[in-house]
Amino acid sequence: MTQQPDTLTDTLTTALDYAAHGWRVFPLLPGSKRPATPNHRAADCDGTDAWCRTGHAGWEQRATNRPDWITRAWSSNPAYGVGIACGPSRLVVVDLDTHKPGSEIPEPWHRFGITTGEDVLDHLAGAHGGTITPTYTVQTVSGGTHLYYTAPDTTRRFANTAGKIGWLIDTRAHGGYVAAPPTTIGTSAYTVVDDRPPAPLPLFLLDLLTRDHQSAARASQDRSQDGSVHPARPMRPGGSGEPVRDQSAYVERVFEIAINGDAPRGVAGLLDADEGGRNAALYVAAATVGKLVARGLIAEHVALDRLMDAAAGHIATGAYTPYEAESTILSGFRRAATRSAA
Structure with missing residues (x-):
């Protein structure tokens, strides 16, 4: 897989390498996690953008593994970062964050002394009899971790999740993307920490992503087995x-x-x-x-x-x-x- 480049001019080589592995990439604005294009909303699309002649095309539609398109994009601005569209690349990326100082640590993680998404995932793997398969891993600019897994060969289209699996754990799939090495924000860069090919999505994660938690979540808001305080329920706007x-x-x-x-x-x-x-x-x-x-x-x-x-x-x-x-x-x-x- 791709090693961390030494200079911004190597970003094109990196993007081409991602594409050679079948991943769909698109440029990010320099120093940002934002897509470089499009520069308009779907509601404002007038069809004058070449990509939008048959309908509005967002970053996911523009993501590509075509070397000529990639070369043209990054040659126009070598400072562009690299975004990977997870869904079209058949990837499920597990985003593991870290506890922000001053923010509340929810139970049961506070009781266990857990403050990172990695530890939460490790606990969940043990609780479900699974293992966290070693895979292609990236350290993010905020000190978190991205675990890249290949999506299962199924007709199901995995979407993004935010906290559905567990505290400090999000996932990116269809409709989601990740900033990838060597993207730099401020003085920090995304870096590869495990260069092995992406492993298949572990079965326990597949189960957690496909299980319907809505009934259990709603029930937990109405009552608590251990008598703890009920989670606050949102009020109407x-x-x-x-x-x-x-x-x-x-x-x-x-x-x-x-x-x-x-x-x-x-x-x-x-x-x-x-x-x-x-x-x-x-x-x-x-x-x-x-x-x-x-x-x-x-x-x-x-x-x-x-x-x-x-x-x-x-x-x-x-x-x-x-x-x-x-x-x-x-x-x-x-x-x-x-x-x-x-």
């Missing part, structure tokens, strides 16, 4: 105080309001922002969505990705750079976390 039984629907409704607004209630969304007010609108949207992050209803990186996608149109007009947009969103998240802790 309108503030009625009525618990929402379907958390996914609640999350989507919050995003809908943050991005598109709520005209009957006179709430403006990110997309309604006019020139001069776009950065403020992005901050408000981030603070709104940040409540979901603070309550553990969605992973921070997933929320960040969705808001960055929503802000793509404003970025394209020069209202702010991708870096500025990301900084504003994270500021909104911090504001929401502070208010939630108060």
Whole structure:
């Protein structure tokens, strides 16, 4: 597999090497995890982009293993990072994060003294009689770990998950991508720490990804076997105080309001922002969505990705750079976390 390149000019060679292994790649903006293209939202697509002549093409549709397309893309800007589209590459990447200082450690992990996704995964493997098969492994810029596994040969299309398997564990598959070595953000780079070929997805992970946990999750919110405090149930965005039984629907409704607004209630969304007010609108949207992050209803990186996608149109007009947009969103998240802790 691919070794860590020494210079940015080696990124093209690395991208071509990934493609030779059948992985679909696309360029990331320099110093960022954001796709370099497209620079417009699906709702704003007018078909003038060559990729969009038969319909809007996002980063997943543009990901390729064609050497000529890859060469053309990275030759235009050797500083581009490398993104790998997991679904088209038949990969399931397990993203193992680390505990952020100052944030709460949930049970039972607090009781066990566990603070990393790697330890959570190891515990889950033991509990399910499985093993964590050694595989192609990357260290992320935040100190986490990406485990690359090949997706099972099945008609099932695995999607992304955020915390479904366990605390500090996300997965990327169809609809998801990973920044890959030698992508650099700030002074840190993604690096290969185990260069062996990706192993098949372990059976215990396959079971956890395909098992329907919805009934058990809902039951655990209503009662606890050991008498512990019940997890907080989200309230409706309108503030009625009525618990929402379907958390996914609640999350989507919050995003809908943050991005598109709520005209009957006179709430403006990110997309309604006019020139001069776009950065403020992005901050408000981030603070709104940040409540979901603070309550553990969605992973921070997933929320960040969705808001960055929503802000793509404003970025394209020069209202702010991708870096500025990301900084504003994270500021909104911090504001929401502070208010939630108060």
